[in-house]
Amino acid sequence: MAEYKLQYFNMMGRAEPARLIFAYAGVQYKDERIEKSQWPEIKPTTPHGKLPVLHVDGKQLAQSRVIERYLGKVFGLAGENEWETAKMEELQACVEDFLIEIQPWFKEQDNAKKVEIFKQLIESTIIPFITAFENILVTNGTGYFVGDKISYADLAIFHIFWFMNSKILPGALRKYPKLHEFVEKISAIDSIKQWINSRPKTEA
Structure with missing residues (x-):
């Protein structure tokens, strides 16, 4: 080992x-x-x-x-074939793009400016990101983002949405049933x- x-x-x-x-x-x-x-x-x-x-x-x-x-x-915990591997990397890239877009909010120290940045990000970045990932779960239909079993991509995505639901927008995922179910399911793994x-x- x-x-x-x-x-x-x-x-x-x-x-x-x-x-x-x-x-x-x-x-x-x-x-x-x-x-x-x-x-x-x-x-x-x-x-x-x-x-x-x-x-x-x-x-x-x-x-x-x-x-x-x-x-x-x-x-x-990787893909079963080249296509699944590529889709996992695609989702990682989407998460990375999202983190880059919200970075100004994380770095801002002035509370008033931080609130203003967040208001802009909600409509331009955060809601579209949540909606897109909700739709991916709906389309895949297995409860996971790629294939029919948990992958490293699921765990990376889980962390983003766990953090969002716990720290940034508490309870927001209740409006997105598939994402909410996904986060609850992964959280419940022993x-x-x-x-x-x-x-x-x-x-x-």
């Missing part, structure tokens, strides 16, 4: 989908959380000066989405539930 270590800051952020993959797969790893004060010293040791970094038997792999895909393949209940409590 390989030895795994996941390095990231003490937050959910871009490392949380990988942590959820480890939790679901039941694979042990070192969840190394870097404090901001440690970062200047650690940064030069990373492949591209960014986190997260996955260490596998001493080798390093960077970029959060690449890490998710790698773990998905290793733990049997290993995922245990991780959510035991993980360090952070705001983001």
